[in-house]
Amino acid sequence: MEVEPCENAVPTNTNPCEASESSSNADNKTHFRVCRFIMETGVKLGMHSVPVATACALYHRFFQSANLRVYEPYLVAMSAMYLAGKVEEQHLRTRDIINVCHRYLHRGSEPLELDSQFWELRDSIVQCELLILRRLNFHVSFQYPHKYLLHYLLSLKALLNRHAWARTPICETAWALLKDSYHSPLCVRHPPQHLALAVLYLALHSYGVEVPAGAVEWWQVFCEDITNSDIESIICELLQLYDMEAKCT
Amino acid sequence: MDRMRKIKRQLSLTLRGGNSGDKSLSETISSQDTAHSDSDAMSVRGSGSMRGAVRGSGSVRTGSSFSMHSLLQSYSSALRRPRSLGRSLSSYLNHTTRLEIVHEDVKMGSDGESDQASATSSDEVHSPVRVRLRNNPGRKISTEDINKRLSLPADIRLPDGYLEKFSLNSPMFDKPLSRRLRRVSLSEIGFGKLETYVKLDKLGEGTYATVYKGRSKLTDNLVALKEIRLEHEEGAPCTAIREVSLLKDLKHANIVTLHDIIHTQKSLTLVFEYLDKDLKQYLDDCGNCIHMHNVKLFLFQLLRGLNYCHRRKVLHRDLKPQNLLINERGELKLADFGLARAKSIPTKTYSNEVVTLWYRPPDILLGSTDYSTQIDMWGVGCIFYEMSTGRPLFPGSTVEEELHFIFKLLGTPTEETWPGITSNEEFISYNYPRYRPDCLQNHTPRLDSDGVDLLSKLLQFEGKKRISAEEAMRHPYFHSLGERVITLPDTTSIFALQDIQLEKEPGIRSSSLSDSVNSISRRQSLLF
Numbered sequence: 001m002e003v004e005p006c007e008n009a010v011p012t013n014t015n016p017c018e019a020s021e022s023s024s025n026a027d028n029k030t031h032f033r034v035c036r037f038i039m040e041t042g043v044k045l046g047m048h049s050v051p052v053a054t055a056c057a058l059y060h061r062f063f064q065s066a067n068l069r070v071y072e073p074y075l076v077a078m079s080a081m082y083l084a085g086k087v088e089e090q091h092l093r094t095r096d097i098i099n100v101c102h103r104y105l106h107r108g109s110e111p112l113e114l115d116s117q118f119w120e121l122r123d124s125i126v127q128c129e130l131l132i133l134r135r136l137n138f139h140v141s142f143q144y145p146h147k148y149l150l151h152y153l154l155s156l157k158a159l160l161n162r163h164a165w166a167r168t169p170i171c172e173t174a175w176a177l178l179k180d181s182y183h184s185p186l187c188v189r190h191p192p193q194h195l196a197l198a199v200l201y202l203a204l205h206s207y208g209v210e211v212p213a214g215a216v217e218w219w220q221v222f223c224e225d226i227t228n229s230d231i232e233s234i235i236c237e238l239l240q241l242y243d244m245e246a247k248c249t
Numbered sequence: 250m251d252r253m254r255k256i257k258r259q260l261s262l263t264l265r266g267g268n269s270g271d272k273s274l275s276e277t278i279s280s281q282d283t284a285h286s287d288s289d290a291m292s293v294r295g296s297g298s299m300r301g302a303v304r305g306s307g308s309v310r311t312g313s314s315f316s317m318h319s320l321l322q323s324y325s326s327a328l329r330r331p332r333s334l335g336r337s338l339s340s341y342l343n344h345t346t347r348l349e350i351v352h353e354d355v356k357m358g359s360d361g362e363s364d365q366a367s368a369t370s371s372d373e374v375h376s377p378v379r380v381r382l383r384n385n386p387g388r389k390i391s392t393e394d395i396n397k398r399l400s401l402p403a404d405i406r407l408p409d410g411y412l413e414k415f416s417l418n419s420p421m422f423d424k425p426l427s428r429r430l431r432r433v434s435l436s437e438i439g440f441g442k443l444e445t446y447v448k449l450d451k452l453g454e455g456t457y458a459t460v461y462k463g464r465s466k467l468t469d470n471l472v473a474l475k476e477i478r479l480e481h482e483e484g485a486p487c488t489a490i491r492e493v494s495l496l497k498d499l500k501h502a503n504i505v506t507l508h509d510i511i512h513t514q515k516s517l518t519l520v521f522e523y524l525d526k527d528l529k530q531y532l533d534d535c536g537n538c539i540h541m542h543n544v545k546l547f548l549f550q551l552l553r554g555l556n557y558c559h560r561r562k563v564l565h566r567d568l569k570p571q572n573l574l575i576n577e578r579g580e581l582k583l584a585d586f587g588l589a590r591a592k593s594i595p596t597k598t599y600s601n602e603v604v605t606l607w608y609r610p611p612d613i614l615l616g617s618t619d620y621s622t623q624i625d626m627w628g629v630g631c632i633f634y635e636m637s638t639g640r641p642l643f644p645g646s647t648v649e650e651e652l653h654f655i656f657k658l659l660g661t662p663t664e665e666t667w668p669g670i671t672s673n674e675e676f677i678s679y680n681y682p683r684y685r686p687d688c689l690q691n692h693t694p695r696l697d698s699d700g701v702d703l704l705s706k707l708l709q710f711e712g713k714k715r716i717s718a719e720e721a722m723r724h725p726y727f728h729s730l731g732e733r734v735i736t737l738p739d740t741t742s743i744f745a746l747q748d749i750q751l752e753k754e755p756g757i758r759s760s761s762l763s764d765s766v767n768s769i770s771r772r773q774s775l776l777f
Binding site: 082083086087089091094122125126129130133134137138139140141 | 479482483484485487490491493494495497510512517
């Protein structure tokens with residue numbers, strides 16, 4: 001209902017195609033910012049990395065089908081964090097979430113009083129949590145690429161020259177790339193194995209480390225159903241994120 | 250009331266798909282976002298966060314009634330200038346534009362007050378963030394952790410090839426998925442509606458949930474309705490979230506089926522298939538003396554369901570006779586996955602307080618937090634014993650007593666029987682007498698030697714030595730059931746095989762009698 005009066009206000013002289021592109025571009029910027037919000041407030045709330053990843057995945061899943069114009073992204077993010085805590089057994093209190101998030105969004109302001117406003121905000125988080133559960137049809141636990149990446153890294157380490165391995169921060173880079181990938185909906189669009197392989201591939205290439213070639217490519221050994229173009233498209237999406245960062249800060 | 254209406258409207262928007270958003274609106278709103286650095290975005294964020302909130306309570310400082318009217322005003326005022334805002338998208342640090350927007354928002358009166366309040370008072374001491382930190386002095390947040398936004402090493406050089414390719418490719422975006430049609434058609438049939446189910450007797454009540462026996466108008470079948478109250482301030486209980494998210498993926502003949510989920514304003518109702526009784530009642534009803542053939546059938550079904558869970562890295566963590574439901578055919582199904590969870594990273598430690606004491610393995614009782622599927626196998630042993638003898642194996646009421654019962658039967662562990670136990674501080678502090686292991690056979694007169702062997706393999710002190718569910722299904726004890734039970738498809742009941750039949754229980758009492766006697770204490774299994 002809220003959006004209806006605005007429809008008349010669409011500038012008529014704009015090319016509709018252009019408008020939709022810039023709007024989805026803007027959406028992506030918003031999602032990027034909100035995910036960074038999740039990660040930063042997650043650190044402040046002492047969340048472990050898996051619940052943070054869950055919160056981002058919940059957020060992306062939700063907005064896969066929901067419209068950014070209808071739901072307030074920061075509220076969805078707060079509820080996603082709250083829900084992720086429940087799903088991953090690191091229970092967070094709504095009060096902490098509200099206080100930390102309020103501080104993030106209103107830097108330097110006083111904490112909220114425990115007045116009706118505060119309680120309404122808390123009710124919103126709880127209600128929105130239910131909405132997320134409904135939207136996602138209770139599919140709230142995810143397979144994470146992290147464990148695959150760990151496995152791939154260990155196997156690759158055994159395969160590579162020890163000195164080459166020690167000289168280059170392959171592990172750290174792959175891990176960082178994976179962590180950053182949660183800024184985008186990559187995690188809900190690609191299987192965890194593919195994501196893990198792609199970040200490892202990019203990390204190796206970035207440092208010019210070559211894996212001894214066998215009958216098949218090294219990555220085909222780890223994961224049978226991935227193709228070269230899968231890897232490339234994931235890497236391309238990932239690099240967009242770093243471009244996005246420059247635009248968003 | 251007003252808030253309720255808002256939620257309702259939002260939910261109905263969700264159901265209708267709500268995808269017909271306004272593009273220029275998004276542009277203006279997001280360009281507002283872009284136009285502000287975090288520090289001065291205060292007032293804008295305050296009003297922005299109200300946009301489409303499930304309840305209209307995003308307004309942080311103003312009165313509780315942020316009305317439709319002002320909401321609309323904020324939209325239209327933002328839209329009055331789509332061109333200039335559009336420009337600010339490209340030059341998002343344009344100073345004049347920024348001031349303009351702030352001014353607009355202040356006039357809108359969302360939280361102009363909060364600006365002043367924060368300017369005049371200091372909150373160094375009262376910041377709840379700090380209070381929280383004081384509670385965990387061990388953990389420090391380095392500013393680096395937070396400021397380092399994207400976390401790549403500084404010296405990384407991205408390959409040129411990719412950068413080129415990347416600049417060529419324009420962003421690709423998937424179309425939002427629509428599940429609207431599917432949902433509508435299911436709803437037309439009657440799924441997801443409370444009216445579809447008739448409440449009959451109340452079966453039990455717990456802190457979060459009430460369980461009713463019910464009947465589905467769609468199929469005329471009996472169902473169990475687990476009604477979870479939501480007025481609780483914590484929102485949906487995490488046991489319910491985990492249970493539903495797990496059960497939706499578990500489809501097996503020996504796991505209780507979740508038919509439907511009904512959302513209402515005040516409650517969440519889970520619709521399960523109805524089974525007549527749980528194993529505890531079954532034991533009671535047949536005078537604590539189950540036919541030994543039926544013991545074998547129940548144990549096999551328990552292992553079958555558990556093997557399925559364990560294959561999918563799901564631990565039940567709360568096995569007990571009350572959580573095993575049995576229908577008239579003799580089909581046994583695992584229920585209550587509230588404490589179960591998908592096991593992801595094996596090194597993970599779980600919360601210690603999970604399994605009911607009587608069925609809790611000794612390594613967990615002695616403080617081990619890093620357990621795997623083996624945690625459930627000890628409980629299987631205890632249940633096996635209870636079915637064979639009619640009484641619980643280790644009915645301890647405290648951890649100390651529970652361990653005492655265990656050691657009295659199996660012998661106090663030594664370095665030989667349990668490597669590393671003599672350096673376990675909790676074990677040392679209890680200072681148990683040195684019991685010699687008792688002969689299991691003497692305690693289970695009705696069990697044959699294969700049965701005793703299986704029982705002893707389940708009741709191993711160390712988790713890694715316990716037999717797994719899969720191995721246990723192939724134990725000689727079950728050879729009399731034939732080969733085919735092992736290879737049945739997941740969703741086929743073992744009673745689909747001709748030669749497998751439930752024996753009549755000689756001592757069974759009429760179930761209608763027991764119904765009236767303990768109808769309330771029944772079916773605690775479905776409660777939290």
